Amino acid sequence: MTTVNSVGKNRHIFIGWDSREAIGSIVCKFSLQLNSAEPKLSIQYVNQKQLRKEKLYYRKSFTNANGQYFDSIDNKPFSTEFSFTRFLVPEICRQQHLDGWALFLDGDIVVNKDINKLFDLADEKYAVMCVKFNWLPDKTDKQKMDGMIQTRYNKKLWSSMMLFNLNHPAVKKLDHIAVNQSSGSYLHKFQWVDDKAIGALPESWNYVPEVSSGDEINAIHYTKGGPWFKEYKECEYAEVWLDYLNTVPKNFIINELM
Numbered sequence: 001m002t003t004v005n006s007v008g009k010n011r012h013i014f015i016g017w018d019s020r021e022a023i024g025s026i027v028c029k030f031s032l033q034l035n036s037a038e039p040k041l042s043i044q045y046v047n048q049k050q051l052r053k054e055k056l057y058y059r060k061s062f063t064n065a066n067g068q069y070f071d072s073i074d075n076k077p078f079s080t081e082f083s084f085t086r087f088l089v090p091e092i093c094r095q096q097h098l099d100g101w102a103l104f105l106d107g108d109i110v111v112n113k114d115i116n117k118l119f120d121l122a123d124e125k126y127a128v129m130c131v132k133f134n135w136l137p138d139k140t141d142k143q144k145m146d147g148m149i150q151t152r153y154n155k156k157l158w159s160s161m162m163l164f165n166l167n168h169p170a171v172k173k174l175d176h177i178a179v180n181q182s183s184g185s186y187l188h189k190f191q192w193v194d195d196k197a198i199g200a201l202p203e204s205w206n207y208v209p210e211v212s213s214g215d216e217i218n219a220i221h222y223t224k225g226g227p228w229f230k231e232y233k234e235c236e237y238a239e240v241w242l243d244y245l246n247t248v249p250k251n252f253i254i255n256e257l258m
Contacts, residue, residue, distance in 0.1 A: 010042070010100030011119045014089045016082030016107040017045040023228050025107035026256045027241060030248045037114050046089065046104070048081045056092070057085055059180045074183045082107070086159060087187050090174045093166050100167075105219075106160045108226050109206070110244055113218040118163070118205050126199030127168035128190070131206040133157040155189050160221060161206045163199075170197055209236040 013032060017025045029043055051057035060072040069078050078084070089104045101122045103115070122129065133156060164171050170193040178192065185191065190198060204216040208223055220240060225232030227241050 010098060011116070012093060012098050012100070012102040013041060013043045013115065014046050014086075014092070014102060014104045015043065016080060016086055016104070017047045018081040018107060019049075021080075021107060021226075021228060022257065023245070023253070024222075024226060026253055027244050027248060028105065028107055028109050028111070029256065030252060031110040031112070031244050032115050034244070034247070035111060035114055036116060038116055041115070042098075044092070046082050046085050046092075048085050051085055051088060051092075054095075056088055056095070056176045057180065059084055071184055073181070074185070076184055078184065080107075084179060084184070084187065086162070087174050087179045088176060089162075090164055090166055090171045091176050091179065093164075094175075098166070102164045102166055104159075104162045104164070106221065106223070108222045109161065109219055110241055111219045112240070118201070118218070121201060122163060122165070123199050124165065124167075125197075127165050127170035127193045127197040129163040129165075129199035129201050130158045130161055131203050132198070132200045133206075133208075133211065157206070157208065157211075157221075157223065158190065158198075159188050160223065161201070161219075163201065168197070170194065 015025050015028050025045060029045075032043060033041060048057060061078075062070050062072060064070065069080075069083070070076065071078055071084070086104050089102050093099075093102050101119060103118065105111075173192055179187065182192075202216075202218075203212050203214055204218045206212075206219055206221050207214075207217045208221045210224065217237075220237050222232070222235065222237075222241065225235055227233045227235060227238040232238070
């Protein structure tokens with residue numbers, strides 16, 4: 001089921017799924033549904049295991065003794081099961097004959113406002129829209145949440161929430177071949193699209209504690225660690241995520257895990 005915006009374009013939502021942090025993705029979906037004025041949102045998880053079954057994802061990686069993922073193409077570390085599969089969202093939409101705009105968001109995000117207000121910002125002149133962070137982790141910050149290696153690169157965090165214009169030629173280049181065979185830098189540094197075709201979204205839609213500024217917070221991104229990890233149970237805005245968790249019906253969680 002898809003939703004249609006005021007100008008007649010379909011809207012689709014994709015949430016990154018990591019089996020180690022499944023509860024984060026489930027709470028993310030619940031927050032989207034809870035705050036939406038539209039009762040029937042089109043929401044799917046970007047699940048690497050399922051994408052491998054469908055032969056859409058066959059990129060190889062390896063894991064060291066500490067559980068750290070490394071990509072086999074460039075031997076660089078990555079931290080989640082959806083680090084690369086996020087860029088398959090346009091391909092998934094093509095496979096499902098979905099048109100219009102598709103939103104990808106990391107599973108460690110909760111959305112506090114009606115997500116349709118974000119879709120209302122979609123501008124046809126852009127291939128993709130995101131919050132254009134001007135941030136790099138401190139050189140002394142060596143680890144991310146769950147002990148994963150922290151990496152520093154241009155356009156850091158830009159790909160954590162992307163609004164794809166499915167009809168744009170640059171987005172059409174993101175097929176399963178490009179995603180499976182391109183370097184991580186090509187994908188995460190947005191080298192597949194001209195900078196002029198990257199639109200800016202308000203920072204309030206991807207608010208990262210200790211990184212973002214401003215008083216308006218439409219979505220909280222716990223990229224430095226969320227309260228589902230014991231060591232981050234008292235992180236900033238932990239109470240917001242926990243309130244959502246405590247509101248989620250048990251049947252909702254069970255159904256999402258099946």
